[in-house]
Amino acid sequence: MLRLTPKSKRNISRIIPFGVIWLFVGWILLFVQEAATLNRNLNPTSAISVTFEVFVFASIAVTCIGLLVGAIEVLWLGKLFGKNSFSQKILYKVGFYTLFLIVIIIVIYPIAASIELHKSPFDTIVLNKFSNFLISIDFLSTLVSVAFSLFLSLFYAEISENLGHGVLMNFFTGKYHTPTEEKRIFMFLDMKSSTTIAERLGHIKYFELLKEYYSDFSDAIIRYSGEVYQYVGDEIVISWKYEDGISNNNCVKCFFAMKDSLKKREAWYTLTFGITPTFKAGLHFGKVTTGEIGVLKKEIIFTGDVLNTTARIQELCNAYQVDLLVSDKLVQSLQLDPELQSRSLGETALRGKEANFELYTIIRK
Incomplete structure (x- = not known):
């Protein structure tokens, strides 16, 4: 049976909150969006309608993206910018992750659209919808939502690093x-x-x-x-x-x-x-x-x-x-x-x- 080292356990416990933060922020933003539009797709040529299948996929996707961001942060970027000031670290990381997440959006959107339309991700209808999305306000809205999730998770990581991960979790849980x-x-x-x-x-x-x-x-x-x-x-x-x-x-x-x-x-x-x-x-x-x-x-x-x-x-x-x-x-x-x-x-x-x-x-x- 594989036994994790204390270092591996600590890294995992630091990465998991990223996935949780991204999931809950994604749910909240989705709820606000659907409440504001009365659960109607006002721009079907570029925006994806929220069906049950799309909701499940989106939940899994944002959680995995959060965990991926957490792994990058904990195992690489956190050490790379470890000696920079708090504001510098946030600025550099947001710049890096913005480019990184644009790539993620470009990969994830066609898959979500294919689930909504029940077509292949490479189908002409899906690709046309994707091209419309890239020049629409929905793309900017998605970027803002992703940037907010990113900022919140990075802010949590910095506070956790300064207070100590265990201390911060104990404050949250009220232990x-x-x-x-x-x-x-x-x-x-x-x-x-x-x-x-x-x-x-x-x-x-x-x-x-x-x-x-x-x-x-x-x-x-x-x-x-x-x-x-x-x-x-x-x-x-x-x-x-x-x-x-x-x-x-x-x-x-x-x-x-x-x-x-x-x-x-x-x-x-x-x-x-x-x-x-x-x-x-x-x-x-x-x-x-x-x-x-x-x-x-x-x-x-x-x-x-x-x-x-x-x-x-x-x-x-x-x-x-x-x-x-x-x-x-x-x-x-x-x-x-x-x-x-x-x-x-x-x-x-x-x-x-x-x-x-x-x-x-x-x-x-």
Whole structure:
């Protein structure tokens, strides 16, 4: 049985809303058109009458077009224009998709007309109707409708990219409208010597470094089912639902995959910034309360002792001279692969905590 990777699942979940948006917008525009004309075809020489067969075909067609646009956006164009501003991305993409969708209309219209007229798409009657359509107001109306669907889906994609796909979907579904208790794994990851690096590079250059640094983590986080909870200066907080983080040792493998990502670009960082960033991290899990909060600006946040504890664990990396510290509670829940080896560092007191914690580090053999 084919098992999808976390990255494939994420891409599919990002593409599907395009198809849904195009379908619903298409239905709404069709309803408005039919209501305005009292379900009469006022221009039968160029416009297609909406029969049941045409309606079914049109619904399938706009959904497939939306999914195709989504696939292009997620797998190609989104990466191509990833570093452009919001307005530039919208402008460039609308230009590209306008040409692309004109081609789609030219392909789809004869098929829809052939269904309406019960003729071959290459029949003279169908081709005459198609030529009339290209010089009619109906063609411009179709372009406007398609452009609206396109703009709405691209706008959704940009908002989703900025807020985070999972966060936006949770807002839509109202999943965290009321507080919910969850068991989650957290990783607090902090850049080493960040203050020194910032002073050396200056604010602008340091910010550019941070953008590249966080970008290099993206693939590893997606591949190992993580979710970015927060960026706080040079610190990133990554979260997993407990089952996702434990499965395949995802929470630990994500750490090493991020290390590998930076290692691959070590020469580029040295050439561009004069340094190669490194980081340390703490891992722990426990129950948190999750919910929407805020009036002027809404966010989905986590609250609970596990967050403070994970932050305190990460702070001790320098003291133990290791890059990764994991709570004994989490190590006991993991079934480490043969290439991963845990080593106890003994018990220690965490700042602000009464009970001692046994901490481990995990290394690759």
